[in-house]
Amino acid sequence: MTIGIIGSGAMGAGIAQVVAQAGHTVRLLDQHMGTLQKAVAGIQKSLDKLVEKGKLSAEAAAATAKLLHPTSDIHDFADCDLVIEAIVEDLAVKQQLFRELEMVVGPDCILASNTSSLSLASIAAACKRPERFVGIHFFNPAPVMQLVEVIPAVQTRAGLAEEVRDMVASWGKRPVLAKDTPGFIVNRVARPFYGEAIRLLEEGVADVATIDWALTELGGFRMGPFALMDFIGHDVNYRVTESVFTAFFFDPRFKPSFTQKRLFEAGYFGRKTGRGFYDYT
Template sequence: MIIGIIGSGAMGAGIAQVAATAGHTVRLLDQTDAALARAEQSIRANLHKLGEKGKLSVAAVEETVARVQPTRDYLDFSDCGLVLEAIVEDLGAKQQLFRQIESVLSVDCILASNTSSLSITSLAATCQHPERFIGIHFFNPAPLMQLVEVIPAVQTRAGLAQEVKQLLHTWGKVPVLAQDTPGFIVNRVARPFYGEAIRILEEGLTDAATIDWAMTELGGFRMGPFALMDFIGHDVNYRVTESVFTAFFYDPRYKPSFTQKRLLEAGYLGRKSGRGFYEYREGAAQPEPNRDPNLGRMVLHRILVMLINEAAEALAFQVASKEDLELAMTKGVNYPKGLLTWADELGLPNVLRTLDQLYDDYREDRYRASALLRRLVRTEQSFSPSVSLPS
């Protein structure tokens, strides 16, 4: 199968590298020769690093690079079996793109979007043949991150999602199936990791360094929420939060924060700009956390129960299966364990008690406990080995 990729930025180039490494000819399209040249240099550099580590031979590196064919012409997609866009995260721009390219594609070509939060159904509705449209959401950097979310639209033909999952398996990826709901799995379930951490900071309960320390040293997360937001970039992270909040009809569970918005407005985007929640200029001193274990456990538990509640709500509304929810959070954002497994270890009554206490304190819907979680506690069940969903 020949693969077409539209957009040669970091994500598009990364997906092209993955497909080419799996043996596919890849047509990589962008508007300028300079952008395509940068993408080729990036792919070549990444593959050479693998060669230096002994994971690819010199010949394999050159063969893989040669399989990526840069182009500025949509007509080069006429013999592709899959075309995937990875352009700017803007609904109008993506819809216009699909209207332009669909006429040159073969009737059996799969058309896909790498969007992280936009409606797959809205994108499919732009197409003359929406039954062949699907969401295929890679995580950055695509060559390294195992998880890929597969999201059928309302119009997607039966069986296509499984075909795409099988293809992604041959690319060495871990695909999970998600409903076409805002944020899909990861960008929905992970919102409290950022939002509740900022809320704790805004209330003056402790500082960013202490929260990050609690989540990494006590919780086992690879990065704390503030370091991770700085790494992702506030231009990206804030706008995903804002998008999910709007798409969920302003549900307060996903409400963005003024603190992060002010960083965005100031141009303090994190590592890419040299300043975010932390300073990244050369010689800048990093703040020391308060390593009080009691404070740290309070921070960890508060954020963790919010994450668990979001995972329970996603399961209750059948956004994904339990198995795919657990895979998504461990493979997609490298959580130390699945949130539903973690909930069982903490004890569901303890999780519910904390949520109810937060709700009593704040009287805000952001702290409302999932009905599924409450029902499991009432019936003395757990998330393992299986959960009977409400009828």
């Protein structure tokens, strides 16, 4: 199969690695050449690490790297059987991308979005053939995280979500089907997790490090809420919270916080910018 990935940021690069390791030819595109080059270098580094750790043979790593085809030209996606979009979480931008993509790909190419919080129905609405559109939602980092949510839109043809679920399982992942509702499964449960942690901080109940420490050391969580928000990035995480809140008709359970909004506005996105709730400089 030939699989196209659009957007080579945190998610797109990871997804590209997953599908290349599964033996598929990958076309990887980003609007920024520098990001694309960084993604290819990052995947190579990740493959080298797997070889070092003895989790992948040197031959398999070399074969995987050969399957990656970075490009800046969307016309190179003409031979794709599946295209997964992992660009900025903005409905209008995603819709425009799918309009352009449909002018390039064949009629049977499956179109997918990795959106965290937008409705699949609203993205599919921009497509001429919305019946071949589906959500494939990976978790960060995609090569490591087993779970993938597969979400049919109301327009998706019967049976496609199940086909895609089986395909994703063949890549070594553990997919689940979910309905097209805000945040799907994990991001919906995660909103109150982050929101309540920020409320604890705002009320002065405990500081960032103490809350993270309590939840990881004693609560059994892999990462504390603040370390996790910094890892995901406040640009992505804040936008998802805002989107879920709006999509749930402003249900106060999902209300965003000014504390995170200010970090977002200041460009303190977390690890990727060196500062968030923690200082990484």
